[in-house]
Amino acid sequence: MTLIIALDPPTGVDPVEWCRSIFERTRDIATGFKIGLPAIVEAGASRIGEVFRGFDGLVIADLKLADIGDIMALTVEKLARCGFNAVIAHAFVGYERGLSTLSEKCRELGVKLVAVVSMSHPGSVEVMDGVVEKLISVVERARCWGVVAPATRPEMVRFVRSRLSWVKILSPGVGAQGARPGDALCAGADYEIVGRAITRSSDPREAARRVVEEQRRALERCRA
């Protein structure tokens, strides 16, 4: 399966009930769910984590961790206790006592570590893009399970794939941000992360099905 659904509750709703409602309607279609920082900050990790109890797919805390290793390790301990089995952190903080400490803790807890090497907003080119080789080398040293690279920039997905054949690539930016389902998969990604195009649809289940179907057709075309 190739679809991860991004759960970012709109303001003014109960974030836990909102996540539960989307989750229950799409859990058999998605390979996993990615929960953003605002919802976790608002409700706390344990209330959000409870939503996914019994689900055996990916439950990703998208905190974009970027602290010293000890603080990131402490955070992931709390997340693991709350039912999250994957976490997103920035390669930018470096390896020594940064991702080294975090990746060790993740392995100990059985939590998948996913590192950001590029982002989808224009500011990403100002600093991050200039050091992408260094960021990839941090990912290699930390032996991260996965990497985040934006579907809106397929050349970046291709570049990461060419440098790290073994890594899982997770690509956000499909739908509301402009990439079409399948664009990133065809460029070498393993999963596409889709948020609003599914969660703000009047029928999230049907919208998720359509995305998976479009992914399948795109893959048929680009592999032909």
Add this chain to the structure above:
Amino acid sequence: MTLIIALDPPTGVDPVEWCRSIFERTRDIATGFKIGLPAIVEAGASRIGEVFRGFDGLVIADLKLADIGDIMALTVEKLARCGFNAVIAHAFVGYERGLSTLSEKCRELGVKLVAVVSMSHPGSVEVMDGVVEKLISVVERARCWGVVAPATRPEMVRFVRSRLSWVKILSPGVGAQGARPGDALCAGADYEIVGRAITRSSDPREAARRVVEEQRRALERCRA
């Protein structure tokens, strides 16, 4: 006043009660409190924020935000509603639709934006130190209220001060991480952030008083 106390509850305690206990004993000595990501993730921002109700000093959410602008803005809206009046974010996400969006939202809400340009762990030299000029230019463009620079590296504090005369400099790393009270102030910082040396002391109030006294003496010496 020159002391900010870092509240990072140890594992196995109720994070809210632990923060409240330190806060109540030191609130008239500290100019503010910095609450780390693990406590906010565990308890949620509103339960942590309640601890500081009625306090008119700095209440800093140290989330080290490093996401796209919209997500950071949404997070800070939630934090402001919970009583936080300052937030820490990374300059490395860049300005355009990164810190630009966040700083606009912060100004609208009256929340002070503090940007990280350098960190205290060894991994900071691998990527961040090589682009510190770019990070400082992001801080300038976003007109951040403050900057985080580690007390353990006074030359970095001096460098930031020489480049940004108007910015507040907040320096962590005093005490358990090795810097002495006053080291960063003498290098040009406005506040020193002290955690375990105060919070793990058997008498946090007395420990905080001692830090302030040592800062005062160090400043007398270096200004003599």
